Amino acid sequence: MLTLAGVVKEFGARRVLNGVSLEVAAGEYVAIVGESGIGKSTLLNVVAGLEPVDAGRIELEGVDVTRLDDDAAARLRREKLGFVFQAFHVLPHLTLAQNVGLPLVLRGVPRGPTEARAHAVLAAVGLAGREHSRPRELSGGELQRVAIARALVGEPRLVLADEPTGNLDPENARHVLALLRAQVKEHGAAGLLVTHSEAAAASCDRRYRLSGEGLAPIR
Numbered sequence: 442m443l444t445l446a447g448v449v450k451e452f453g454a455r456r457v458l459n460g461v462s463l464e465v466a467a468g469e470y471v472a473i474v475g476e477s478g479i480g481k482s483t484l485l486n487v488v489a490g491l492e493p494v495d496a497g498r499i500e501l502e503g504v505d506v507t508r509l510d511d512d513a514a515a516r517l518r519r520e521k522l523g524f525v526f527q528a529f530h531v532l533p534h535l536t537l538a539q540n541v542g543l544p545l546v547l548r549g550v551p552r553g554p555t556e557a558r559a560h561a562v563l564a565a566v567g568l569a570g571r572e573h574s575r576p577r578e579l580s581g582g583e584l585q586r587v588a589i590a591r592a593l594v595g596e597p598r599l600v601l602a603d604e605p606t607g608n609l610d611p612e613n614a615r616h617v618l619a620l621l622r623a624q625v626k627e628h629g630a631a632g633l634l635v636t637h638s639e640a641a642a643a644s645c646d647r648r649y650r651l652s653g654e655g656l657a658p659i660r
């Protein structure tokens with residue numbers, strides 16, 4: 442599903458990713474752990490084609506995302522990727538159903554099927570009946586569940602999650618992690634979770650530590 446080979450990323454003179462290699466198969470859910478500032482978000486951004494790399498190769502279902510122009514990268518994100526961002530990125534003036542349906546609207550899916558699918562995914566994350574609520578009416582844990590619903594609404598082949606429990610108390614964090622894992626598995630997607638938290642990483646099938654030397658497996 443996803444292959445990273447010798448990925449290097451520099452910001453000016455600072456080398457943030459120093460030869461990162463990784464394989465994630467379809468249906469696998471993999472965690473990358475690392476301290477704050479080590480390059481976890483940067484890694485997800487290069488996988489999503491949001492940032493260019495300085496060396497190496499990133500293949501998603503056989504397509505080298507490092508060689509795509511901006512339009513092709515945006516299309517690939519729309520069609521194949523679900524991104525759970527650290528800061529939710531929900532749009533405050535839209536209802537929950539509109540927020541969750543947005544990836545389908547961007548794909549040109551008609552309104553009826555978009556609404557039906559958004560309602561179904563919101564129900565799957567435990568937010569049935571809240572379709573017409575606005576984000577300001579929700580707790581942090583509920584907002585994170587909206588972010589998970591939006592990442593999965595388009596049945597992405599690969600789900601990228603950036604510190605999905607960063608802003609949550611331990612109980613909500615456990616709930617969100619279990620939900621994220623269940624949803625990734627149920628959709629048959631590959632999952633890549635980055636986090637500073639070993640506890641969060643425990644919800645994944647395999648774990649790696651990111652450092653200045655690249656990725657090392659955690660037993």
Ligand SMILES: Nc1ncnc2c1ncn2[C@@H]1O[C@H](COP(=O)(O)OP(=O)(O)O)[C@@H](O)[C@H]1O
Nearest residue numbers: 452453457475476477478479480481482483484
């Ligand atoms: N767009 C950017 N321009 C310059 N430096 C950046 C940029 N994005 C991230 N960095 C730097 O790269 C390093 C890794 O950042 P990041 O990937 O956000 O770390 P993490 O997610 O592990 O906390 C940090 O030192 C950060 O300041």
Ligand SMILES: [Mg+2]
Nearest residue numbers: 481482483603
């Ligand atoms: Mg980060």
